[in-house]
Amino acid sequence: MASPLRFRRSTERWDDDRIDREVYADLDENLGAASPTPHYSGPNGYRTRRFEMDNGDFALFAWNDEEAFWLGNTETPSALWRTTKYTFDEVPYPIARWAQRELLADLAVESPWLAEYDYVSWFFLPVFLSKDGRESTRTFFRDHAAGFPDATRDEGLEFYERFLRTGALDDYRYTMASKLGTSQHVDPSRMSSAMSEFTVAKLLTDAGYDVTPEIEVTTGHSLDFRADPAAGTSGGSVLVEVTRPRPPRRRGADNPVTALRETAETKTNGQLSEHGGGAVLFVDCSGFRDDDWTAIAGEKPEVRHRPAVVFRARPDGRVEGYAKGSVPLSLDGALTWV
Incomplete structure (x- = not known):
């Protein structure tokens, strides 16, 4: 499985x-290629080329007398195999800006329904136009409402658009976007679980915390987030792990409470047990339909880990939940306790 889009830098x-001999000719021989004019002028001090392959792949090339940058969702020409890879944030800003304008223009043509969601389009660009994941990731948002049952495509997109617009995860864009994956196949369960991390990040941000993803702990594991109080407020850092139960209609569990407990038990018997305590477990039931969530909210079952927050978010921004144990986070402004 190919990774999300990254640049290659040549010195x-x-x-x-040389580009015609070692890049264009290589692409044309293997895939059939054309070299149309880029959509946008390149950054000052760089010359640019664009390549489009017969199979729908693309590649961009920018260079000057000191360095060159390649970006594409196609086969890498052999002349660039030994170059180092960089994310959008690791290359000069003018290069990243030009490349992203090119890609966003392509995305608007290929998936016009994404065009009005500027932040979703930008944030997930490394996977929306990746080699293997360009179809599956967009299909997940289009056909599965980003993991919300009984919701439209636009309702799911608007939920995450509002959150990403805050910029809370901008510094961790590549890490978080990569969680959606670049598989050729749509896996709604796995992709919905990835989006649960965004949902929890939104909940914590709405509650006034700064979030940092992928926190390494002494057991060798990484927990999903560290939540830090905003500057000028009291309290210490809190580690957070996220899990998402599958709805009972998609598993062997007899009822929603059993589905909730089984998924939470898997998490608590794994990473959290080895971590030795201290982390807050967030159990995201956003994939549950109204009647299933009503049953859970009524019984408020244990999830075999404390402290824990069991919650359900709706695309319009409403979040309901309950807590087990003493949760060292102030969440009153971000959810309604049931």
Whole structure:
């Protein structure tokens, strides 16, 4: 499975003749290629090329006398195999800005329903146009409402658009976008679980915390987040782990309470047991339909870990939940306790 889009940087000398010989000719021989004019002018101090393959792949190339940058969801020409890979945040800003404008223009043509969701389009661009995941990731948002049952595509997109617009995860864009994956196959369960981390990040942000993802702990594991009080407020850092039960209609569990307990038990018997306590477990029931959530909210079952927050978010922003144990987070402004 190919990874999300990243640049390759070359420090060798490049010119049009060499690019034609070692890049364009390589692509054309293997895939059939054209080299149309890029959509946008390149950054000052760089020359640019665009390549489009017969199978729908694309590639961008920008260079000057000191360095060159390649970005594409296609086969990498052999002349660039030994180059180092960089994320959008790790290359010069003018290069990243030009490339992203090119890609967003492509995305707007290929998936016009995404065009009005600027932040979703930008944030997930590394996977929306990745080699293997370009179809599956967009299909997940289009056909599965980003994991919300009984919701429209636009309702799911608007929920995450509102959150991503805050910029709370901008510094961790590549880490978080990569969680959606770049598989050629749509896996709604796995992808919905990835989006649960975004939902919890939104909940924590709405409650006034700063979130940092992928926190390494002494057991060698990584927990999903560290939540830190905003500057000027009291309290210490809190580690957070997220899990998402599958709705009971998609598993062997007899009822929603059993589904909740089984999934939470898997998490608590794994990472959280080895961590030795201290982390808050967030159990995201956003995939449960109204009647299933009503049963859970009425019984408020244990999840075999404390402290824990069991919650359900709706696309319009409403969040309900209950807590087990002493949760060292102030969440009153972010959810309604049931």
